[in-house]
Amino acid sequence: MFNALADLIVFDLFGLAPDNALAQSLHFFIMDITKLFLMLVSIIYLMGWFRSFVSPEKVRQYLQGKSRFVARLLAIALGAITPFCSCSSVPLFIGFVEAGIPLGVTFSFLIASPMINEIAVVMLLGILGWKITLLYVLAGLSVAFFGGLLMEKFKPERWVESYVWEIKIGKTAALAEDNSPAARHRYALAEVKEIVGRIWKWVILGIAIGASFHGFFPVTWIDGLINAHAVFAVPLAVLLGIPLYSNAVGVIPLAEAMLFKGVALGTTLAFMMSVAAISFPELLILRQVIKWQALALFTAILALAIILVGWLFNFVSVI
Amino acid sequence: MFNVKVLGSGCANCENTYRLIEEVTESNAIPVEMEKVEDMATILSYGIMSTPGVIVNDKIAHAGGVPDKKTILSWFSQQCCPGNDSCC
Numbered sequence: 001m002f003n004a005l006a007d008l009i010v011f012d013l014f015g016l017a018p019d020n021a022l023a024q025s026l027h028f029f030i031m032d033i034t035k036l037f038l039m040l041v042s043i044i045y046l047m048g049w050f051r052s053f054v055s056p057e058k059v060r061q062y063l064q065g066k067s068r069f070v071a072r073l074l075a076i077a078l079g080a081i082t083p084f085c086s087c088s089s090v091p092l093f094i095g096f097v098e099a100g101i102p103l104g105v106t107f108s109f110l111i112a113s114p115m116i117n118e119i120a121v122v123m124l125l126g127i128l129g130w131k132i133t134l135l136y137v138l139a140g141l142s143v144a145f146f147g148g149l150l151m152e153k154f155k156p157e158r159w160v161e162s163y164v165w166e167i168k169i170g171k172t173a174a175l176a177e178d179n180s181p182a183a184r185h186r187y188a189l190a191e192v193k194e195i196v197g198r199i200w201k202w203v204i205l206g207i208a209i210g211a212s213f214h215g216f217f218p219v220t221w222i223d224g225l226i227n228a229h230a231v232f233a234v235p236l237a238v239l240l241g242i243p244l245y246s247n248a249v250g251v252i253p254l255a256e257a258m259l260f261k262g263v264a265l266g267t268t269l270a271f272m273m274s275v276a277a278i279s280f281p282e283l284l285i286l287r288q289v290i291k292w293q294a295l296a297l298f299t300a301i302l303a304l305a306i307i308l309v310g311w312l313f314n315f316v317s318v319i
Numbered sequence: 320m321f322n323v324k325v326l327g328s329g330c331a332n333c334e335n336t337y338r339l340i341e342e343v344t345e346s347n348a349i350p351v352e353m354e355k356v357e358d359m360a361t362i363l364s365y366g367i368m369s370t371p372g373v374i375v376n377d378k379i380a381h382a383g384g385v386p387d388k389k390t391i392l393s394w395f396s397q398q399c400c401p402g403n404d405s406c407c
Binding site (some may be wrong): 095098170 | 362365370375377378386389
């Protein structure tokens with residue numbers, strides 16, 4: 001269907017020849033845009049519907065007093081299903097601390113949240129297929145699990161800003177909640193409007209970059225990754241990804257281009273995770289609640305965990 | 320007169336929520352007194368972790384994400400005349 005639409009626009013409407021580089025890029029661009037936006041709208045709508053049942057406030061209550069293992073699994077699941085808004089990470093962090101939820105569990109949440117979300121999953125599915133999507137999600141979940149676990153070993157509690165411990169979470173009566181399907185539908189629709197309104201430019205930009213790789217230029221830094229020794233390529237990709245700040249949306253078309261040019265799968269996944277999970281603006285926001293030692297450690301552990309996952313996937317994909 | 324507090328530390332969604340409430344209350348001639356709460360400790364003292372949060376007359380009306388217009392209107396109508404969306 002999408003292919004036919006792109007055919008119609010590029011070859012019939014614009015009258016371009018199929019073997020033209022521009023036509024190929026344009027064809028790819030139109031096909032991906034229509035496919036991805038349709039998928040994004042439907043998945044965000046479904047997730048919005050689902051999220052009208054679970055709120056972080058409810059999860060916080062639920063996590064309280066659970067064993068660490070269960071709490072961590074739930075925190076990661078919550079991180080994966082909530083859309084990431086970095087403006088919420090500070091109140092969430094404080095809320096979790098106040099509830100007595102171990103800091104390592106909170107870090108697991110903070111890792112999972114930007115890395116895995118429905119938008120990343122849609123982009124991955126649409127561009128790279130279900131196998132790589134599954135691998136990415138599994139890798140993200142394990143990095144969140146073990147990253148938080150490792151973080152805990154360093155007793156990060158000592159680095160939490162002292163005012164955080166003094167904040168008390170209150171309880172306020174709520175207005176009568178409208179739980180009708182109509183209200184959930186409106187909530188889901190509002191989510192679609194808000195999220196698509198926020199990310200559409202990144203999706204288009206990302207696809208445009210990806211499309212231009214298809215028709216046109218090779219990029220030299222990618223050649224660096226291809227030619228680097230298999231073992232060094234992964235840390236190199238992670239290092240490259242740290243200063244690059246993008247949400248998962250922007251990086252996925254780039255990842256497709258990397259795979260297309262022959263970068264190994266583990267290296268590409270490591271690059272994507274590094275871009276999505278480690279970002280300076282996010283660290284600066286977290287700096288409000290925790291000292292820089294903890295943030296440096298957090299970055300180092302994340303980078304290490306991502307490198308390990310990258311190596312693992314490179315190793316597995318060779319076999 | 321309704322007292323409306325929009326809770327959130329200045330993120331885009333909080334601004335949007337604030338503006339939407341202004342818009343809805345203005346076009347329905349609902350008398351409101353709007354307030355922005357940006358202090359984290361105060362936000363959390365309401366028990367809200369997902370911002371933007373909205374407090375109407377000291378009750379939580381909303382937490383997380385930008386609410387739609389119909390939902391905003393329902394916060395006010397359910398307090399002054401329950402069951403009738405068009406009053407106020």
